[in-house]
Amino acid sequence: MxxxxxxxxxxxxxxxxxxxxxxxxSPLRVPLAHALHRTLTEDVESPLDLPPFRNSQMDGYAVRAGDLASTPADLPVQGVLAAGDTVAALEPGHALKIMTGAPVPDGADAVVPVEDTRATTPDSDGAGSVTVERSVTPGTYVREAGTDVRKGDLLLPAGTVLAARHIAALAAVGLTSIPVRxxxxxxxxxxxxxxxxxxxxxxxxxxxxxxxxxxxxxxxxxxxxxxxxxxxxxxxxxxxxxxxxxxxxxxxxxxxxxxxxxxxxxxxxxxxxxxxxxxxxxxxxxxxxxxxxxxxxxxxxxxxxxxxxxxxxxxxxxxxxxxxxGYPPVVCESLPLTEELTSIPGRRQFLRGRLDEKGVTPFRGHGSHLVAGLAAADVLLDIPADTTSLEAGDLVKVRIL
Amino acid sequence: MxxxxxxxxxxxxxxxxxxxxxxxxSPLRVPLAHALHRTLTEDVESPLDLPPFRNSQMDGYAVRAGDLASTPADLPVQGVLAAGDTVAALEPGHALKIMTGAPVPDGADAVVPVEDTRATTPDSDGAGSVTVERSVTPGTYVREAGTDVRKGDLLLPAGTVLAARHIAALAAVGLTSIPVRxxxxxxxxxxxxxxxxxxxxxxxxxxxxxxxxxxxxxxxxxxxxxxxxxxxxxxxxxxxxxxxxxxxxxxxxxxxxxxxxxxxxxxxxxxxxxxxxxxxxxxxxxxxxxxxxxxxxxxxxxxxxxxxxxxxxxxxxxxxxxxxxGYPPVVCESLPLTEELTSIPGRRQFLRGRLDEKGVTPFRGHGSHLVAGLAAADVLLDIPADTTSLEAGDLVKVRIL
Missing domain, CATH: 3.40.980.10 (MoaB/Mog-like domain)
Known part of the structure; x- marks a missing residue:
């Protein structure tokens, strides 16, 4: 027809x-390693608390804040907790040397940064005792479980076009693959x-x-x-x-x-x-x-x-x-013309042009075979069918190429 | 150290x-099919004229403008030239049926669009004669060789990040591979x-x-x-x-x-x-x-x-x-804050935030472990080290994520 x-x-x-x-x-499941710039088709809820456990925000000593009523205070050091170590309970009146990200042991309610302490024995084995210079309030430098995300919380909404920071969040909650457009x-x-x-x-x-x-x-x-x-x-x-x-x-x-x-x-x-x-x-x-x-x-x-x-x-x-x-729509902007132009009545014209700080300048010569002109263009001017002439300074609709 | x-x-x-x-x-040569979003390392000059030969801009009849001094004019049709056909010379007082892109024959100096003619025999064989309704000036609907690009002209400058329209230009001049970063x-x-x-x-x-x-x-x-x-x-x-x-x-x-x-x-x-x-x-x-x-x-x-x-x-x-x-630098913009904020003296702060039509709103809670907050952010606010407080409406430097 x-x-x-x-x-x-x-x-x-x-x-x-x-x-x-x-x-x-139908959506597709892709591994996270192939997810960059793909579009999520479903809301993603976190399958776990993040952080998954109470942990230290600093390299320092896990303590009971109540043990530091008067400072400086000397506390026997019970041991060392590195990130990835399993948790031990802190004995009353003691300190546990703790690294960033390591689980804060039961009994401890604060972390004193290493900068605010003097160890009385070499750092490397952590035994002996530590002198804490300042008192701390309970909760200091302790990251509670679920303070970033709670299990079941919306982590990313459907429609998210995945950038590196989204992949960080998906990886952090342990997801290996996700449904995408x-x-x-x-x-x-x-x-x-x-x-x-x-x-x-x-x-x-x-x-x-x-x-x-x-x-x-x-x-x-x-x-x-x-x-x-x-x-x-x-x-x-x-x-x-x-x-x-x-x-x-x-x-x-x-x-x-x-x-x-x-x-x-x-x-x-x-x-x-x-x-x-x-x-x-x-x-x-x-x-x-x-x-x-x-x-x-x-x-x-x-x-x-x-x-x-x-x-x-x-x-x-x-x-x-x-x-x-699932990408956002093509963006059109209204920008001022740097010079006058005329347009054929009854046809919507798409003119090639250049954008600079003064506005948008259409190329002369509109032949539809001019690939060099198209290659040199950075915008397409969109002139309505009923427009026959425009002055310098008039706003035109522009598609950024 | x-x-x-x-x-x-x-x-x-x-x-x-x-x-x-x-x-x-060292730059790399890639085939054009793999060149999207790559960056040219050298100026590319056209190896040929574009168009490579004089050709018709319309479907119609190749004529001598001088033969149409008075219209309507009946001209015997010498044959048909499709795009891709080899060129024949136009006999005086004749017309050659011609398709868009076909070579304009020697002797012809204009093309009359098919809309401005009446064929006296069926279109399909092109023989017989044609009645041309209007006279034309020499050059009408004829694309001269080299009017898009001349051999040796700069087609694309070094540093161009290749989009589809650049690939169109490179393909049009017959290049199969190009040097890219x-x-x-x-x-x-x-x-x-x-x-x-x-x-x-x-x-x-x-x-x-x-x-x-x-x-x-x-x-x-x-x-x-x-x-x-x-x-x-x-x-x-x-x-x-x-x-x-x-x-x-x-x-x-x-x-x-x-x-x-x-x-x-x-x-x-x-x-x-x-x-x-x-x-x-x-x-x-x-x-x-x-x-x-x-x-x-x-x-x-x-x-x-x-x-x-x-x-x-x-x-x-x-x-x-x-x-x-070879990509353009990261873009930073200055945008108004929607609410006041305070910042630690002596540290340049990069705060996660959201952008909307009112401006930029920093998220509360700056913990560096908060991946959910980073995932929800669409900008990074860049607060100078010597700034300690800002009011709503103050401009802040923002990196778009």
Whole structure:
């Protein structure tokens, strides 16, 4: 089916609905070592108290605060407790040498830091006695069990995108694996008989295929696993074969090329008879867009010009992939223009530009084949369809690339 | 060697000098498919013109503009040029049906979009004649060779951190591999006899090892390759063995624990006699810090408390790793406090906090063992050593986590 002109917003909604199943894939369990930047699918409650036992916050001496009513006080040293040692009870009127993290023994209620003591025998065996210079209040430098987290407390909420500090917390409570969002599996098919893979010689009329590598990188950068990257000539039979493979291994397929008004539009010609929708979206670049579903797998068909393909990905695919991976939405900011610009009425324009402290400057020359200009851009200016001119200083919506 | 109290700034400079060799590793060539998020080490000039040949920007008809002095004009159609076809010369007074991207033939100087024509025979064979509705100026919808990039032009400067749009440009000019910064190889050794790896049962006095997984994730997230993660008991012989392995395979080693004032400080006891420097840095958390060089490999020794270890990484290791990977520096912002706070004089404090639209709110309870608080934080407030109190509304330096 081929239908008429669509607004960007209409096509965004259409694509979002089509790709919604990506958000609903079954979660995956991954080991903590592979969890960086993954998104938790469930609230994680702590399976234990943290710290799991009462322990010393300092290197020093475990004491009864009541034994230090007058200082300096000499206390016989009962022994040494290193971190990892098992706990012994503190005898009344004694001190136990204790290292940071070691269990505070029954009977002790405070730790005197080593700086506030003088040992009367060498530190290394800990026997003998210690002179404590200052009195302490009960609880001093004692970390009670569960003061960081209590067993059953919410440690991390579902939806957390895991950074190192979250992995620290998960490891600290002894978790080895966690449920995370499954990454969407993406297949990419770039079409065009003029395309040659880098590494070969260009023949007459040929250009290098940049959409395959660029769409693959775009998908990877937005939380997807790229499972296949194919290049197809303008040959419907070859395209059908690649498409059948793609829908067998991927959750979503992105194609480039073959959707315009030429005589050899392999994507449109193949998918339109299979229920694909090919529309002209009121945007520039990226007007010719298509969608289809083959064997239950959604397919987005982007135009073949490199800039059109990447802008299409940015506008339609990236939000859905990020939602599927559980990543925060693409951020748009309103920033001042450094110079005036004019825009075609009736088309939402996505202009390449540069950001500096003065604001955002669009590049001159909007050709959708200008990959060098796209590479030099750090923002995409998003000019509404009904805007025809803007002055320097006007605010424009900007997507940070 | 054990020396006295250092300012954070002094230790930052000391560490930056120690880790400077990481920035000077020989570059690596990687295939374009592995280039996402890598940093270019050289300017890349285009090896060819882009587009490589004069081609059509539209699906339509290649014409001589002079043949359309009066319109509508009927022109015999000489044939069809698809993208990838070799170029033929346009005969005077004729049109050649042409697809987007196909070479514009010699003799033609403009392309009339298909929308502005009526074919008098079916589109599919292209023979017969075409009626052109409107005249065109020479150059219309013709992309000249080299109008995107000229051979020898700078395509991407050294230092570019490669995103999808850069990969598009590199692929478009036919490059298959590029020179990028080599990632620093990182070894991690967490020490402490009380530590147990997740998956085991906790015995009395034991806690789970969180520093190993957390430091590994931190290093990975900042452009490093983690090549070994070891856990060492408080046993100098075991530590020496692990250290020898680590310096054999890594460019930098991070350790946690064993640097404080206890009796069993395995890291300090092993490295101090080998020229290590163990200092007290005027910061909280993270005061006890050490550095050493073993077999030419720099070693940073962080304290063992999980929050201290991660804050130490953030302050001292992260800037150096990012510089080595060619990533932009860590961004600090000045943001208003939502409530007053007090800070210990003489110590630079790194407080965990939350950011919202009103500003930044520090968490109460600063214990360096509070991994749950660190996990819930999204910023680190950086309070200068000479600041003792701040009011609500005061600006504080904030590192975004």
């Amino acid at each position: 081929t239908s008429g002109r669509r607004s960007v917003e209409e096509h965004e909604q259409h694509v979002a609905a089509l790709l919604d199943p990506l958000r609903k894939k 499954a990454r969407p599996r993406v297949a990419i098919i770039s079409t065009g008989s003029e395309l040659v893979t880098a590494g070969s010689e260009l023949g007459p009329g040929q250009i290098f295929n940049s959409n395959g590598p660029a769409l693959a990188a775009s998908a990877s950068a937005n939380g997807a696993d790229v499972v296949t990257i194919d290049h197809c000539h303008d040959d419907p039979e070859e395209f059908v074969t690649m498409l059948e493979h793609a829908v067998g291994v991927a959750d979503v397929v992105f194609t480039s090329g073959g959707v315009s008004k030429g005589d050899f539009e392999v994507v449109k010609d193949t998918l339109a008879p299979r229920g694909g929708q090919f529309v002209s979206v009121a945007m520039q670049p990226g007007g010719p867009q298509g969608t289809a579903v083959v064997d239950g797998v959604p397919i987005l068909t982007f135009p073949g010009n490199p800039v059109s393909a990447l802008v299409s990905f940015e506008v339609f695919a990236r939000p859905a992939l990020r939602a599927a991976a | 054990t020396s006295g109290r250092r300012s954070v700034e002094e230790h930052e400079q000391h560490v930056a000098a120690l880790l400077d060799p990481l920035r000077k590793k 080599a990632r620093p190889r990182v070894a991690i050794i967490s020490t402490g006899s009380e530590l147990v790896t997740a998956g085991s049962e906790l015995g009395p006095g034991q806690i789970f090892n969180s520093n190993g997984p957390a430091l590994a994730a931190s290093a990975s997230a900042n452009g490093a390759d983690v090549v070994t993660i070891d856990h060492c008991h408080d046993d100098p012989e075991e530590f020496v063995t692990m250290l020898e392995h680590a310096v054999g395979v890594a460019d930098v080693v991070f350790t946690s624990g064993g640097v404080s004032k206890g009796d069993f400080e395995v890291v300090k006891d092993t490295l101090a006699p080998r020229g290590g420097q163990f200092v007290s840095v005027a910061m909280q958390p993270g005061g006890p810090q050490g550095t050493a060089v073993v077999d030419g490999v720099p070693i940073l020794t962080f304290p063992g408390n999980p929050v201290s270890a991660l804050v130490s990484f953030e302050v001292f290791a992260r800037p150096a790793l990012r510089a080595a990977a």
